[in-house]
Amino acid sequence: MLGWLRQRSFTSGIGRKLYDSIVARARAEPFYRDLLVPDTADGRFELIVLHLYLVLERLRSEGAAGDRLSRAVIEAFVTDMDDSMREFGIGDMGVPRRVKRAAAAVYERSAAYAAAQQGEACVLAQVLAEHIYFGACSDGRLPDQLAAYVRRTAAELEAVSSRRLLGGDLVFSHSIEFGT
Numbered sequence: 376m377l378g379w380l381r382q383r384s385f386t387s388g389i390g391r392k393l394y395d396s397i398v399a400r401a402r403a404e405p406f407y408r409d410l411l412v413p414d415t416a417d418g419r420f421e422l423i424v425l426h427l428y429l430v431l432e433r434l435r436s437e438g439a440a441g442d443r444l445s446r447a448v449i450e451a452f453v454t455d456m457d458d459s460m461r462e463f464g465i466g467d468m469g470v471p472r473r474v475k476r477a478a479a480a481v482y483e484r485s486a487a488y489a490a491a492q493q494g495e496a497c498v499l500a501q502v503l504a505e506h507i508y509f510g511a512c513s514d515g516r517l518p519d520q521l522a523a524y525v526r527r528t529a530a531e532l533e534a535v536s537s538r539r540l541l542g543g544d545l546v547f548s549h550s551i552e553f554g555t
Contacts, residue, residue: 390447392543
């Protein structure tokens with residue numbers, strides 16, 4: 376009778392595990408040290424959103440199971456944003472509005488990244504420069520390197536088996552060392 380509840384709890388746990396992998400990758404030092412992504416709350420948020428986009432895109436190919444898991448990953452993101460904003464001292468009245476804005480940013484960025492990935496490499500680099508570097512990157516090679524990383528990561532995620540991905544076993548395996 377309560378099987379649906381157990382399944383939802385199980386899926387939520389896997390979604391949280393995937394989200395934790397996303398956050399760990401987004402917090403990797405080479406992004407900030409080598410690619411000069413701003414090491415600020417906004418810079419970290421943008422890298423989380425970028426990696427969230429990559430994982431959600433991969434989950435789209437998994438049908439209904441991927442859809443359920445995508446929702447669980449987004450729920451983990453929303454919970455994390457809610458918790459983070461409260462830690463920053465944002466009051467109870469302001470948190471829902473800001474979380475809604477953060478969730479909207481995920482969908483906005485995802486649409487921009489998806490469209491850019493269909494185009495030339497320079498288009499993706501321009502979109503990354505706008506969102507990750509807030510349009511203020513003085514070294515044009517950095518967005519190009521980040522665009523190459525995005526394409527490598529998307530290819531790597533495509534190679535992850537359905538079983539591993541739907542089981543929450545997501546390990547970003549390729550190196551993220553960048554030559555600056």
